[in-house]
Amino acid sequence: MPLSAQGESDERSVGAARERSAGRVVLEARGITKRFGTVVANDHIDLTVRAGELHAVLGENGAGKTTLMRILFGELQPDEGEIYLDGQRVRFRSPRDALRHGIGMVHQERKLIPAHTALENIILGHPKTGAILNLREAEREVSALCERYGFRVPLHAKVWQLSEGEKQIVEILKELYHGARILILDEPTSVLSPPEIVKLLESLTRMAKEDLAVIPFITHKLPVVLEHCDRVTILRRGRVVAEMETRHATEQTLAAAMVGREVVLQLERVEVPLGDPIVRVQDLWVRDDRGLFAVQGLSFEIRAGEILGIAGVAGNGQEPLAEALAGLRPVERGTITLDSIDITHAPVLERWRRGLGYIPTERREVGSIPTFSLVDNVLLNYHFEREFSRWGILASGQARELTERILREYSVVAAGPNAPARSLSGGNLQKVILGRVLSRKPRFLIACLPTHGLDVGAAEFVQRKILEAKQSGTAVLLISEDLDEILALSDRIAAIYEGQFTGIVPASEASKELVGELMAGLRRERV
Amino acid sequence: MSSLLVISLAAAAVFAIAALGELLEQRAGILNVGLEGVMLLSGTFGFIAAKTSGSYLQGFTVALLTGALVGLLHGFFSITLGSNQVVNGMAIWILGFGLTTYIGYPYTGPLGLKPFPTVAGLPTFFLVALALAIAIWFLLFKTHLGLKLRSVGENPSVAEASGISVTGLRYLAAILAGMLVGLGGAVYSLVYNPVWNYNYLQGWGFIALALVFFSLWNPFLVVAGAVFFGILWQLSLYPELLFPNVFSRYIWRAMPFVITIVVFIVLSTRWFRLRWGATKPEALGLAYQREN
Numbered sequence: 001m002p003l004s005a006q007g008e009s010d011e012r013s014v015g016a017a018r019e020r021s022a023g024r025v026v027l028e029a030r031g032i033t034k035r036f037g038t039v040v041a042n043d044h045i046d047l048t049v050r051a052g053e054l055h056a057v058l059g060e061n062g063a064g065k066t067t068l069m070r071i072l073f074g075e076l077q078p079d080e081g082e083i084y085l086d087g088q089r090v091r092f093r094s095p096r097d098a099l100r101h102g103i104g105m106v107h108q109e110r111k112l113i114p115a116h117t118a119l120e121n122i123i124l125g126h127p128k129t130g131a132i133l134n135l136r137e138a139e140r141e142v143s144a145l146c147e148r149y150g151f152r153v154p155l156h157a158k159v160w161q162l163s164e165g166e167k168q169i170v171e172i173l174k175e176l177y178h179g180a181r182i183l184i185l186d187e188p189t190s191v192l193s194p195p196e197i198v199k200l201l202e203s204l205t206r207m208a209k210e211d212l213a214v215i216p217f218i219t220h221k222l223p224v225v226l227e228h229c230d231r232v233t234i235l236r237r238g239r240v241v242a243e244m245e246t247r248h249a250t251e252q253t254l255a256a257a258m259v260g261r262e263v264v265l266q267l268e269r270v271e272v273p274l275g276d277p278i279v280r281v282q283d284l285w286v287r288d289d290r291g292l293f294a295v296q297g298l299s300f301e302i303r304a305g306e307i308l309g310i311a312g313v314a315g316n317g318q319e320p321l322a323e324a325l326a327g328l329r330p331v332e333r334g335t336i337t338l339d340s341i342d343i344t345h346a347p348v349l350e351r352w353r354r355g356l357g358y359i360p361t362e363r364r365e366v367g368s369i370p371t372f373s374l375v376d377n378v379l380l381n382y383h384f385e386r387e388f389s390r391w392g393i394l395a396s397g398q399a400r401e402l403t404e405r406i407l408r409e410y411s412v413v414a415a416g417p418n419a420p421a422r423s424l425s426g427g428n429l430q431k432v433i434l435g436r437v438l439s440r441k442p443r444f445l446i447a448c449l450p451t452h453g454l455d456v457g458a459a460e461f462v463q464r465k466i467l468e469a470k471q472s473g474t475a476v477l478l479i480s481e482d483l484d485e486i487l488a489l490s491d492r493i494a495a496i497y498e499g500q501f502t503g504i505v506p507a508s509e510a511s512k513e514l515v516g517e518l519m520a521g522l523r524r525e526r527v
Numbered sequence: 528m529s530s531l532l533v534i535s536l537a538a539a540a541v542f543a544i545a546a547l548g549e550l551l552e553q554r555a556g557i558l559n560v561g562l563e564g565v566m567l568l569s570g571t572f573g574f575i576a577a578k579t580s581g582s583y584l585q586g587f588t589v590a591l592l593t594g595a596l597v598g599l600l601h602g603f604f605s606i607t608l609g610s611n612q613v614v615n616g617m618a619i620w621i622l623g624f625g626l627t628t629y630i631g632y633p634y635t636g637p638l639g640l641k642p643f644p645t646v647a648g649l650p651t652f653f654l655v656a657l658a659l660a661i662a663i664w665f666l667l668f669k670t671h672l673g674l675k676l677r678s679v680g681e682n683p684s685v686a687e688a689s690g691i692s693v694t695g696l697r698y699l700a701a702i703l704a705g706m707l708v709g710l711g712g713a714v715y716s717l718v719y720n721p722v723w724n725y726n727y728l729q730g731w732g733f734i735a736l737a738l739v740f741f742s743l744w745n746p747f748l749v750v751a752g753a754v755f756f757g758i759l760w761q762l763s764l765y766p767e768l769l770f771p772n773v774f775s776r777y778i779w780r781a782m783p784f785v786i787t788i789v790v791f792i793v794l795s796t797r798w799f800r801l802r803w804g805a806t807k808p809e810a811l812g813l814a815y816q817r818e819n
Binding site: 096111112113114115116120123125126129130131132 | 668670672673675681682685686689691808
């Protein structure tokens with residue numbers, strides 16, 4: 001990048017002083033506007049990132065963060081507005097183009113090849129890798145990067161063997177190795193436990209001090225943002241509502257700016273008298289796809305009218321646990337009973353008949369068939385019922401009626417019951433899935449990340465419906481990576497770490513700090 | 528007995544060279560189940576060229592070109608058009624079988640050239656196969672191009688995001704593979720058994736294909752497996768050598784396939800996956816379209 005030597009040395013001396021915010025402007029976006037149909041996803045957004053500062057972009061789901069990010073790294077073209085790098089106007093035609101200009105992107109979904117080693121992933125595609133691989137030289141270079149920024153990751157391990165946090169570090173290293181000077185991170189904290197988040201942000205701060213611009217885009221975890229970031233730009237409904245230095249901000253001002261003047265509906269946890277235990281799980285052992293024990297001897301029970309929240313960082317056994325309960329994954333050892341009937345090895349259909357309801361994590365893969373109509377998708381949970389199928393012939397009228405009722409009751413925005421599932425937004429599709437399950441009046445509901453990726457309105461709706469189900473006597477197992485959601489909804493909270501519960505605490509005694517430490521495996525309560 | 532081994536190595540050369548070609552393209556995510564067809568086409572055209580010109584060089588050149596052309600064709604259908612690679616491969620087999628029967632018929636009979644020279648009593652092309660195995664291993668695991676090829680076979684969208692041209696690399700792999708497979712076909716028709724007859728290959732292409740899976744996509748295991756399969760084939764020709772009156776030749780001939788199935792069963796066990804991790808190229812046989 002063209003950079004006058006004089007300017008650089010000036011900035012260095014200034015950067016050495018405490019006044020880091022006075023650094024040179026590296027990246028500037030002016031008046032970025034992007035429309036999708038009638039929706040204005042980005043409305044004249046300005047963003048100024050200076051060298052030497054850690055600058056976070058905050059905003060709720062649907063605030064326009066994703067669109068802005070995609071524009072900054074060249075995946076989308078803005079309708080209006082300009083991007084300047086080191087004062088020069090640039091236009092990115094593709095992500096590769098953006099990378100050539102030094103913009104690196106760390107996605108939320110990993111862009112790594114599991115069968116290759118971490119090092120191979122890092123050097124892949126870089127021109128300086130040369131025709132014949134010099135892994136030793138590459139390793140020296142990557143190790144130096146690790147040293148400099150305080151990362152620790154086994155470079156010769158295959159990526160499939162790494163934890164989610166390590167994979168994220170590999171991605172960061174890859175971008176740095178490929179010459180990124182501006183690093184955009186999409187929700188870098190979402191797969192990490194609270195202590196891991198602190199470590200990552202410390203590393204990012206070190207990077208920011210070395211003339212790299214680091215821009216994490218974050219939805220939650222405001223306290224860490226306050227502690228580690230120098231400056232924040234806050235988006236709401238596609239606009240910049242505030243840009244401030246964090247030392248002038250408090251958690252409250254940030255939250256207020258993010259949410260705006262809209263009334264934040266604090267969900268009231270209604271205590272209902274607990275009924276009999278509905279679900280009882282004893283010493284459950286389940287393997288993951290790799291054949292390792294992902295669930296290691298879990299025991300718990302859930303009573304009628306109770307929500308048990310499972311708090312944990314992604315990949316600590318939540319998914320295999322839910323799948324084993326739903327009958328999609330074999331149980332190696334232990335028992336599961338539903339209303340005192342052993343369903344440990346029962347087929348899926350029998351579980352449904354006995355009153356199990358399941359909201360899977362992947363709404364477009366497991367939760368629905370995207371090319372099917374909504375009616376057919378609803379039927380997937382009902383086709384085995386007598387009223388919906390007689391002598392193998394589907395009662396389409398019934399199915400249509402039920403679908404229409406769900407669309408109405410759950411205020412789903414859709415072209416109609418015959419619209420294909422893939423035409424719905426994530427929030428609306430989730431409402432259909434939820435309505436389909438709850439219309440069965442399940443005895444036991446398993447809800448996996450029910451509000452993940454939904455906008456505020458839809459998320460709140462889903463949460464309210466789950467609370468309603470609980471009030472009507474359903475036993476609910478709530479799995480979520482959003483600690484706030486767990487704390488707001490659950491009656492009891494079980495923290496899971498590496499397939500084991502590190503503690504089960506009643507909501508009244510649960511604080512964010514306590515559960516955070518439990519889910520990081522730093523602390524164990526008697527279970 | 529030693530002559531049995533030498534002739535087994537000659538057979539192994541055919542299996543190994545063709546399988547090494549197929550291994551290369553499968554590592555890049557392209558599956559060609561029509562090896563038999565490619566080998567028939569290259570072998571037949573190479574045979575005709577050698578017979579009419581009286582030169583091995585011309586025979587092999589024509590075979591390599593034919594293989595490259597068929598590889599390009601398979602590439603065009605499976606990369607550019609994104610059609611089903613298994614169906615393509617079957618089409619190549621049927622095309623190869625039909626076309627060579629039609630075109631090759633007038634050339635039925637022996638090649639009529641001096642036998643191809645050997646090196647120190649060993650089949651020349653077995654040594655070529657060994658050299659190719661080393662070269663392909665080096666290419667795949669020690670060079671950047673190899674890393675890129677493997678990445679394209681594992682996860683094309685990640686590769687694309689890392690600045691790699693998936694389309695270009697897959698074409699490269701398909702064409703190189705076509706040439707190697709074609710060479711394998713020519714080694715059969717010009718060296719191993721230089722007598723043209725319709726459907727002279729008798730399923731050797733399929734054995735080579737099975738060999739790729741058997742080898743777990745490892746070039747050295749391809750050669751080892753080729754020797755093993757070569758011995759099995761010779762035993763099928765002389766069933767009286769081992770267990771006379773017990774095993775008919777057809778049982779020996781089925782052996783490579785039975786063994787490959789057994790290997791597949793072992794491969795799919797949890798024990799194996801735990802011990803060795805993923806082996807199959809993840810994107811094998813899957814079309815890739817760039818997003819825009």
